[in-house]
Amino acid sequence: MKIPVKEANIRDDPAKYYYKVQILEEERQPGAGKQSEKSKGKDKQSKYSGSLMDVQCADMSRDRLAFSKSILRRFIRDCVDRDAAVASPWTVKPGIAARYGVDTVMPDETRRDMETLKKGESDKRKKVWEDKEGPHKRQKKLSAAEELKAKATAERKEQEARDKETKAQKAKEEAERLAVEKKKKKPIRYPTEDLDVVLGDRDKKNGMKVKRPVPSRSAMPFGTDNATNEAFLMVWNFLNVYGQPLHISCFTMDDFEAAIRHSAPEPCPLIAEIHSTLIYNLRTVPFTRFNALISLAHLKQKVGPNDAVLGVSLETLEEGLGDIGNNWERAPLRHIEGRDGWEESLVGCLKDHATLENFPRLREVLTRLNWAIEDDEATSSSRGKPSPHAITSITPSSPRVQYPVLPTSDKVTILAFMCSMAVSSKSIHAHMEVCEEQLTALRKEKIEVNRTKKQYLEEMVAIMGESKEGTPKTNGAEEDTALQESSDLSDIPGSEGETETGSATPSGRPKLSRRKTQATERQLARARQANEKQKLAEHRRLDEEVNKLERRLEGIERDFRKLLGAIRVKPLGRDRFYNRIWWFDGMGSASLIGSGGAIQYGSGRIFVQGPSEFDNEVLERRDGDVKARRLEEEGEEGMLGVGEWAVYDTIESMDAFVAWLNPKGVRELALKNTLTKWWPHIGPGMRRRTADLTSTARAPEARRSTRTKQTGSDLSREPYMQWTNRRAVNSS
Numbered sequence: 001m002k003i004p005v006k007e008a009n010i011r012d013d014p015a016k017y018y019y020k021v022q023i024l025e026e027e028r029q030p031g032a033g034k035q036s037e038k039s040k041g042k043d044k045q046s047k048y049s050g051s052l053m054d055v056q057c058a059d060m061s062r063d064r065l066a067f068s069k070s071i072l073r074r075f076i077r078d079c080v081d082r083d084a085a086v087a088s089p090w091t092v093k094p095g096i097a098a099r100y101g102v103d104t105v106m107p108d109e110t111r112r113d114m115e116t117l118k119k120g121e122s123d124k125r126k127k128v129w130e131d132k133e134g135p136h137k138r139q140k141k142l143s144a145a146e147e148l149k150a151k152a153t154a155e156r157k158e159q160e161a162r163d164k165e166t167k168a169q170k171a172k173e174e175a176e177r178l179a180v181e182k183k184k185k186k187p188i189r190y191p192t193e194d195l196d197v198v199l200g201d202r203d204k205k206n207g208m209k210v211k212r213p214v215p216s217r218s219a220m221p222f223g224t225d226n227a228t229n230e231a232f233l234m235v236w237n238f239l240n241v242y243g244q245p246l247h248i249s250c251f252t253m254d255d256f257e258a259a260i261r262h263s264a265p266e267p268c269p270l271i272a273e274i275h276s277t278l279i280y281n282l283r284t285v286p287f288t289r290f291n292a293l294i295s296l297a298h299l300k301q302k303v304g305p306n307d308a309v310l311g312v313s314l315e316t317l318e319e320g321l322g323d324i325g326n327n328w329e330r331a332p333l334r335h336i337e338g339r340d341g342w343e344e345s346l347v348g349c350l351k352d353h354a355t356l357e358n359f360p361r362l363r364e365v366l367t368r369l370n371w372a373i374e375d376d377e378a379t380s381s382s383r384g385k386p387s388p389h390a391i392t393s394i395t396p397s398s399p400r401v402q403y404p405v406l407p408t409s410d411k412v413t414i415l416a417f418m419c420s421m422a423v424s425s426k427s428i429h430a431h432m433e434v435c436e437e438q439l440t441a442l443r444k445e446k447i448e449v450n451r452t453k454k455q456y457l458e459e460m461v462a463i464m465g466e467s468k469e470g471t472p473k474t475n476g477a478e479e480d481t482a483l484q485e486s487s488d489l490s491d492i493p494g495s496e497g498e499t500e501t502g503s504a505t506p507s508g509r510p511k512l513s514r515r516k517t518q519a520t521e522r523q524l525a526r527a528r529q530a531n532e533k534q535k536l537a538e539h540r541r542l543d544e545e546v547n548k549l550e551r552r553l554e555g556i557e558r559d560f561r562k563l564l565g566a567i568r569v570k571p572l573g574r575d576r577f578y579n580r581i582w583w584f585d586g587m588g589s590a591s592l593i594g595s596g597g598a599i600q601y602g603s604g605r606i607f608v609q610g611p612s613e614f615d616n617e618v619l620e621r622r623d624g625d626v627k628a629r630r631l632e633e634e635g636e637e638g639m640l641g642v643g644e645w646a647v648y649d650t651i652e653s654m655d656a657f658v659a660w661l662n663p664k665g666v667r668e669l670a671l672k673n674t675l676t677k678w679w680p681h682i683g684p685g686m687r688r689r690t691a692d693l694t695s696t697a698r699a700p701e702a703r704r705s706t707r708t709k710q711t712g713s714d715l716s717r718e719p720y721m722q723w724t725n726r727r728a729v730n731s732s
Helices: 007-013 034-048 069-079 094-100 107-132 133-183 200-206 226-241 253-260 269-282 291-303 314-321 343-352 363-369 408-422 426-470 476-490 508-565 613-621 626-633 649-660 666-696 701-708 712-716
Strands: 021-023 052-055 371-375 391-396 580-582 606-609 645-648
Touching: 034 476, 094 226, 133 606, 226 253, 226 408, 226 701, 253 269, 253 408, 253 666, 269 343, 291 314, 291 343, 291 363, 314 363, 343 408, 363 408, 426 508, 645 649, 649 666
Parallel strands: none
Antiparallel strands: 021 052, 371 391, 580 606, 606 645
16 A cells, blocks of 8 residues: 555556456447437347456446445445554454455454554654653653553452452352252152152052062972972973963963872873973974983093992993983874873983083983982972982882982973973974964954944944934923823813814814824924934944954953963063062963853962062162162062062952052053953952862962872872873874
């Protein structure tokens, strides 16, 4: 801006450049004819309008109406601004800068230059002012300025202190407010996490139970032996669920327990049928010949041939097994012959399918099946578990003789191993696929039944609505009676319609018209009454159809449970402490309803299993003392650990347990709904089991104490000895 115009033009001559110009409208030449001007304008406009041309500065001129000093000043005033301080820079207004993307932040170097320029300009003006005022006035002005500056500084500091104090007070108040809000309990939406639900005084007054009824551990089939209990439940459920592909009829859990505990020489038909059906099934499962002997040979290489278990060395065990059960896959095991020879076939099956890896107690079981080992009864387990001490004598024997006296835990272990191997058989897999297909068909049928039921209900509502709209103030019977009475009165001689001689009066025509009106009303009343009867009959018919559909839905639910149990077994639900609730009845080939609608049961009990390892970790990670709460609400006896089992076997205990469940928790709400849904089968099943045990005097404690003392004639009258396999025809 300091360089003169002429010098600037010499340095950078504008005439040397070409400028691109867009022609918007061509200027008309003065003096041209009107017609020619129009035609020329049209030709030029059509020829050059919107085109670009290269021109030099001599060909261009400024339009004073479009660009002038006043326009430039207004443009600057509208677009830029500056502070009132000395040497303040021009800054673009925020709105204009934001619209055109102009940076409003001054670079650091430019800012420093502006500060230097401002300081120099201020010093220059100050010096000029001091020269005008003189030394005395200059000193006086300086003192006054310093006082004002000091006063302003003090006021600024006081204001800053007040602002700081105000901010601190506001921050303190905000912190207190947040603390109060945090302490306030937010309204809980139920159902919620079960452990977040705490019983209040109102809940206790309404009858909610604080402590859960203690499930019985001693009523389990094998007491506190949780591993055997779990294996026992798995075996019983497997045999009842897959009874159809295994060709074995259903049996109750009490009968199965009694058969497992059977130790008399008299053959038990239930035990023989169970082992025979599993042996038949395992013939279709691939195996390695003498797999168990190979596994024992590897063990002999590690520990030596003289290593003994139950007084029998490995070398003696291998020699004793010999040819026992080698033709197990071809033995007939006929049903009509009582499955004779199934014990030897069992040994052969274990020799080919079992190893020490998949059957850890293989060595002990084979030893006890082939040798008579007498233990000291004083140290033997009262629950039928094998005792590792006090072996008094060892005598070679046979599986047929030794199996009845085998410890019950080993019997359960053998069956559990055979069931785990049978799962991979083709018949079981084919049965699962059939169940999957039937489940799909049941889902479709359930949707269709629900749709039809909804349609019937809508029709019933419509019929009731029409009936209410069309019903007069008096019912049809009363109206019909009134009309009949009026008709009877009109027919009486001497009434208004006739004279004493019986001839019509002069007003006979109105009387006749009234009679016709009454007859019409009677006909309409009868028609309405017939219509109401028809609607009532239709409503009754639809109600019967809805009842049929509801019964069908109940049957679908039972069939769904049966088929789903053949694919995967799931608990009924979990309580607040993640204890799993099991009900094994009505799954697979078992049925909840027998012939004639009679209630049937399999276990007749509700089993409680402790939390899984994962759920137990969740409980341990939870805030608060969960253990103290469990002690308060479950009791020390009722607290079940991981893998522990207990049972509710009476109606009273189940009623107390259901009353303890809190529907405000998500898990217990789902569990309570499921128990309510199946209670028409759970409750009667428990009652029938109790009645059966009472009538046959088969209490578990009595059976366990007297089983070995009963004679053969007494045993033959036991229910488990009278069981027959009605599906055995296809497997023999």
